[in-house]
Amino acid sequence: xxxxxxxxxxxxxxxxxxxxxxxxxxxxxxxxxxxxxxGVWLDGEWRGxxxxxxxxxxxxxxxxxxxxxxxxSTTDKFRLDRESIANRSLVLKPxxxxxxxxxxxxxxxxxxxxxxxxxxxDPMTLGPVLPEGWDGDAWENVGRSGGSFLRAWNKATxxxxxxxxxxxxEARRLLLLKVSSGGxxxxxxxxxxx
Amino acid sequence: MxxxxxxxxxxxxxxxxxxxxxxxxxxxxxxxxxxLRYLDxxxxxxxxxxxxxxxxxxxKDPGKIEVLEEFLHGxxxxxxxxxxxxxxxxxxxVKEFMIRHQRLMxxxxxxxxxxxxxxxxx
Numbered sequence: 012x013x014x015x016x017x018x019x020x021x022x023x024x025x026x027x028x029x030x031x032x033x034x035x036x037x038x039x040x041x042x043x044x045x046x047x048x049x050g051v052w053l054d055g056e057w058r059g060x061x062x063x064x065x066x067x068x069x070x071x072x073x074x075x076x077x078x079x080x081x082x083x084s085t086t087d088k089f090r091l092d093r094e095s096i097a098n099r100s101l102v103l104k105p106x107x108x109x110x111x112x113x114x115x116x117x118x119x120x121x122x123x124x125x126x127x128x129x130x131x132x133d134p135m136t137l138g139p140v141l142p143e144g145w146d147g148d149a150w151e152n153v154g155r156s157g158g159s160f161l162r163a164w165n166k167a168t169x170x171x172x173x174x175x176x177x178x179x180x181e182a183r184r185l186l187l188l189k190v191s192s193g194g195x196x197x198x199x200x201x202x203x204x205x
Numbered sequence: 206m207x208x209x210x211x212x213x214x215x216x217x218x219x220x221x222x223x224x225x226x227x228x229x230x231x232x233x234x235x236x237x238x239x240x241l242r243y244l245d246x247x248x249x250x251x252x253x254x255x256x257x258x259x260x261x262x263x264x265k266d267p268g269k270i271e272v273l274e275e276f277l278h279g280x281x282x283x284x285x286x287x288x289x290x291x292x293x294x295x296x297x298x299v300k301e302f303m304i305r306h307q308r309l310m311x312x313x314x315x316x317x318x319x320x321x322x323x324x325x326x327x
Contacts, residue, residue, distance in 0.1 A: 022246060024239040024240070024243040024246075026232070026238075026239060026240050026243070026262070027232060027235070027238055027239075027240055028230075028260070030254070030255075030260070032239075032243055032254070034243075034246065034247070041291075042290070042292060043287050043288060043292050045288075046256050064254065064255055064256045065254070065256055065258075066254070066292060067252055067254030068252065068253050068258065068275075068278045068287075068292065068295060068296065069244075069247045069248075069249035069251070069252050070249060070250055070251035070252060070253065070271055070278070081292065082243075082247065082252075082254070084254050
């Protein structure tokens, strides 16, 4: 299907035959979207998965006039309409359900800052390779503004580190810099009494 | 909405029936429906979709070339032309095919001119 490319939905149409059609912009997408399972993200929150039938071709339109807009359809029930997505970010992304669940469950960790709400788990990476004792995860903003949020933690020492930037490379650099300096103390609210 | 370049010759009543016989589904976009809003939004005369490009959506008064083009997109899908050429490539390919086979499809001079104009884009 579309690899890791995402569809930023601009409008939704509910056809008489029961199909729901999404029209949205795609950057670096495949030549043609085939059928496949896509995750639905509304304002960065995973809302479930749908089976897309594939891409729709528009007849009688001038060649090259389609621009970046593409149309895909599903026969799955989809409750949102154009009014309910107005001024909101609706993204379709070919994310395996297991990864979607991972981001849904582990967004908020005790003692750590949560990623911004519009960020989703980056299915391609868990962040850079970290020194012994450190663990981490990676989040990306799949909207137009982009952005990468990396975080790392060391359970043995109770230290945490973050990298937040417009690009993955910069976020990675900031995170590794923080980790190498020992990181910050994890803040537990309320503090755990001994 | 951008001005539509409609087909010159209207589709005969027989043509959609023949298309249906080739295992395609046809829907006509009704006034006030999301189907019609979609066609207007995409500035399209017609549309084809579904898992194997066999669901055809037409405006109420389809032109002959509009019905034929949507039908041929299904054939393109089956022959993997869409896989090979992609979304925009398939649009070019189908129009060139129709121009090359204009006599076989008995297209009018006016419709062939329209196909040339659509090919040029715009």
